[in-house]
Amino acid sequence: MPVCVSMRKRDACSTRIDRRDACPTNQRAGRPFHYPNGYACGAGKFLYNRSAMSNRAVFLDRDGVLMADTNYVGHVDRVVILDHAPAALRRLQAAGYRLFVVTNQSGVGRGYFTREAVEEIHALLDRQFAAVGARVDRYYVCPHHPEDDCACRKPKPKSLVDAAAEYDLDLAHCFMVGDRSSDIQCGQNAGTRTVLVLTGAGQETLAKGTVKPDFVAADVSAATDWILRQV
Ligand SMILES: [Mg+2]
Ligand SMILES: [Zn+2]
Numbered sequence: 001m002p003v004c005v006s007m008r009k010r011d012a013c014s015t016r017i018d019r020r021d022a023c024p025t026n027q028r029a030g031r032p033f034h035y036p037n038g039y040a041c042g043a044g045k046f047l048y049n050r051s052a053m054s055n056r057a058v059f060l061d062r063d064g065v066l067m068a069d070t071n072y073v074g075h076v077d078r079v080v081i082l083d084h085a086p087a088a089l090r091r092l093q094a095a096g097y098r099l100f101v102v103t104n105q106s107g108v109g110r111g112y113f114t115r116e117a118v119e120e121i122h123a124l125l126d127r128q129f130a131a132v133g134a135r136v137d138r139y140y141v142c143p144h145h146p147e148d149d150c151a152c153r154k155p156k157p158k159s160l161v162d163a164a165a166e167y168d169l170d171l172a173h174c175f176m177v178g179d180r181s182s183d184i185q186c187g188q189n190a191g192t193r194t195v196l197v198l199t200g201a202g203q204e205t206l207a208k209g210t211v212k213p214d215f216v217a218a219d220v221s222a223a224t225d226w227i228l229r230q231v
Contacts, residue, residue, distance in 0.1 A: 067082060
């Protein structure tokens, strides 16, 4: 739940509010309230504290963004974490963003590797990220074959929409970072802003020109720089 922190009534107005509710402080003050960013109330300027940031998130594709995409990575021995990825996650988290990895792993549906192998890879990523103080809130995995026509394979936005419901996220203040058209479309389908990174398949995606991300970044570190500059 977001927290309203009025700069004018910082002490009084620390009540947890629902976005549909009026801020009790401003009700008492008899002032009209509005939601300039969908969360805070009142007519003045607002300061977002760490709690208020908790309804923001960065969704990240896995292969080609956080680790090398060497074609159906199904074993921990083949995991190569990209430079700066753990530090980028730590920076985003320190700024108050929740972190979600959203990954299509059709190698499971194709029978190349098991769902358990995917979980082992994510446990390895968790250990590596933890070493720099970063923690992924949750991994959303689509294990299905493309022909299964499941509900969760990117570019379908189900994982992002589910996360928004479970973690009370405002998708308009979230970002999707990926290297393929399906990542960008997924973010756009969910209503997030989008960043195309040029690692993994990113150069090919950019050359194809079939999607229009909000920003194109060299890698997840540069994507982080841009995200942290956004309001
Ligand atoms: Mg990818
Ligand atoms: Zn699926």
